[in-house]
Amino acid sequence: MKIDPTFPDLSAQIARAIRDAIISGDLIVDERLPSEAELAEQFAVSRSTVREALKRLAAQSLIRTQRGAFGGAFVNRLSYEEAYGQQITTSTLxxxxxxxxxxxxxxxxFALERACAPLAAARRSADTLATMRAEIHRQSQPGLTDEAFCASDVAFHRALxxxxxxxxxSYQLAGAVEAMQPLMNMITFTARSREEIVTLHGAIADAIEKGDGPGACRQLEALERYTVTLARSVMAERAKA
Amino acid sequence: MKIDPTFPDLSAQIARAIRDAIISGDLIVDERLPSEAELAEQFAVSRSTVREALKRLAAQSLIRTQRGAFGGAFVNRLSYEEAYGQQITTSTLxxxxxxxxxxxxxxxxFALERACAPLAAARRSADTLATMRAEIHRQSQPGLTDEAFCASDVAFHRALxxxxxxxxxSYQLAGAVEAMQPLMNMITFTARSREEIVTLHGAIADAIEKGDGPGACRQLEALERYTVTLARSVMAERAKA
DNA sequence: GACTTTTAAATGTCTGACAAATGAAAATCG
DNA sequence: CGATTTTCATTTGTCAGACATTTAAAAGTC
Structure with a gap:
């Protein structure tokens, strides 16, 4: 791990050196890094510079820190949850x-969801179907705000x-599905369009339940077409006003 | 933007406050943040703490900094390239x-790639096909190392x-495709298996060229089956030795 | 008007200090 | 001896102040 002290952005260099060590496997999960003071000495920089480097790594969930004696910075096992979160933030932005x-x-x-449909149909998990049915039921409640409707829509698709x-x-698609919510939130759903969407959701759930992957794909295609049409008409409506 | 000064990890709180402001649109692209000194005053913390928060944001490409008068921290437009990079790092880890x-x-x-195949077949870009053919040609060269063969394999699939x-x-799938490379690198490819893979790649390219999406999907399925079988036999071979 | 110099503002880095947390080791007590 | 409490060294979290470096605008010069 070497850095060039004449170059500015020492903390970025140090962060990259440590990141590379983690990715290459030189540092393994749960291994403790040297203390900030030791790192400062090794890299011949001040403690503040080391700290800035460590904060960069912490922001990417590559390390976690613990205070106190025998505390320090530890290589973090990147969990699916953390990866989901990063994925969603990045996709949204x-x-x-x-x-x-x-x-x-x-x-x-929808291309990504269609990739999941055959697998979901083949596995037909009871959990998945229960969630889908529950969200469909919620979506058909009158008096639901547009935001709540969209949130339920996201939950339905995540279940799929x-x-x-x-x-x-699931990790790869978390971003794609969640990042759509702000865009969907811009749409005002009429009672008529909600009814249509709920019907299509029902058809998708039915296909999954029957283990009919191609059928689920066809329904997803129909839903994609309808969503695009709906968005277009809403945009056109808004442009006139 | 408020923080709780009694809680430790002030820099994480500040980073989150600023991140939320960016995500919610309170801070827009290319807008300049207050200087470190001003932020320190606003949040009633020291400059070092502010700096640690800013480094966290920089690690996620949310801001960029510029030195000198009229420099400072600016909200960064997250480019596809940066997003790709983050995606690949996270997926690999x-x-x-x-x-x-x-x-x-x-x-x-392969599920994700099959999602792309019909779209690629419908668009049939000359660029894509040229890249695919070039990589197929490279893969059939004798004397190619296993690593180079895998790298070309990744390039072929990225083209698709x-x-x-x-x-x-493309952004969503960059991680899925690239992160597979280290796993694929563990496989030793015999001349026979390379030939088989090259043949399947050729069939995929042909299907795309003909605009035959379902055909491309079928070939991808065959390639998936073959890859899994190959990996199994290599693992079994290695377990014996 | 074009070029050079000055200058103010900002980040990058360093030093030294203290607070707070934390687990291990030592001391104390029953 | 065993359990509990206290002490203590280590480490991160935070702060204050200083200086170096970069940068673009502003002022000065020819």
Whole structure:
């Protein structure tokens, strides 16, 4: 682990050196890093600089710190939960900052969900189906705010994704599904459109229950088409006003 | 933006407050944050604490800093490239630290790729096909190391993903495809297995060229089956030795 | 008007200090 | 001897102040 002291951004260099050591396996999970004072000496920098480097790593969940004697910085096992969270934050920002069109985001989301549908249909977990039915029921309640409707929509689709029973897939798709919520929240749902969506959700759940993967894909395609049409009409309506 | 000064981890609280302000849109892209000294005064903490918070945000590419008069910290537009990078780092660590089985990782990867195939087939970009053919050609060169073969394999699959012509999709899948490389690198490829893989790659490229999405999916399924079988036999071989 | 110099503002780094937490070791007590 | 309490060294968290370096605007010069 070497750094170039003439270059500014010493803390970034140190962070990268330690990150590389973790990725390459030189530092293993739960291993304790040297104390801040020791690291400062090793890299020939001040303790503050080391601390800034460690904070960078902590922000990426690569390390966790503990105070007190025998405390210190430890290599953190990146859990699925933490990875989900990072994924969602990054995806949300990416979509909101890069003027991604609704159509493109929608296409990506449904393409990914269609990848899950056959697996979910093959596994037919009772848990998944119960969640899907519960969310469908919630969505058909009158008096639900648009935000609550969208949140339930996200929960329904997450259930479908998790139903594939593959944690790697769930992690990869968490961002795609959750990041859509702010975009969906911009849509005002009429009673008519809610009814249509609930019907399609029901058809998807039915297909999954029957173990009919291709059928679920077809229903997802129908839902994608309807969502895009709905968004277009809402946007057009808003442009007129 | 409020923090609780009695709680430790002030820098984490400050980082979260600023991050929330960015996500919610209170701070917009390219907007300049107050200087470190001003932030220190606002939050009633020392400058070092503010700096640690800012380094956390910098590690997530949420801000960038510039030295000199009229410099400071600016809200960063999260580019696709930066998002790719974060995605790949996180995915790689997640896979290496959580004992994800080859089968699960493989299932996720191919499920996602099958989601791209129909879109890539519909778009049939010349660029995509050229890259795929070039990588296939490279893969059939004798004397290629296993690492180089795997790297070319990743490049081929990235071309397929990028061929869907949807940047959001490309971003989401970058992690899935790239993170597989270390796992694939563990496999020793015989001349026979390389030939088989090259043939399947050729079939996939042909299907894309013809605009035959379902055909490409079928070939991807065959490739998934073959990859899993290959990995199993290599693992079994290694267990014996 | 074009070029150079000055200057103020900002980040980057260092030093030294103290507070707070924490687990181990030592001391105390029943 | 065993259980409990106290002490203590270590480590992170935070602060204050200082200086170096960079940078662009402003002032000065030819």
């Amino acid at each position: 990416l979509l909101s900052m890069n003027a991604v069109s609704f159509d493109v985001a929608c296409e990506a989301r 994704v998790d139903g594939a029973g593959n944690p790697v897939l | 997640l896979l290496s630290m959580n004992a994800v089985s080859f089968d699960v990782a493989c299932e996720a990867r 993903v990028d061929g869907a012509g949807n940047p959001v999709l």
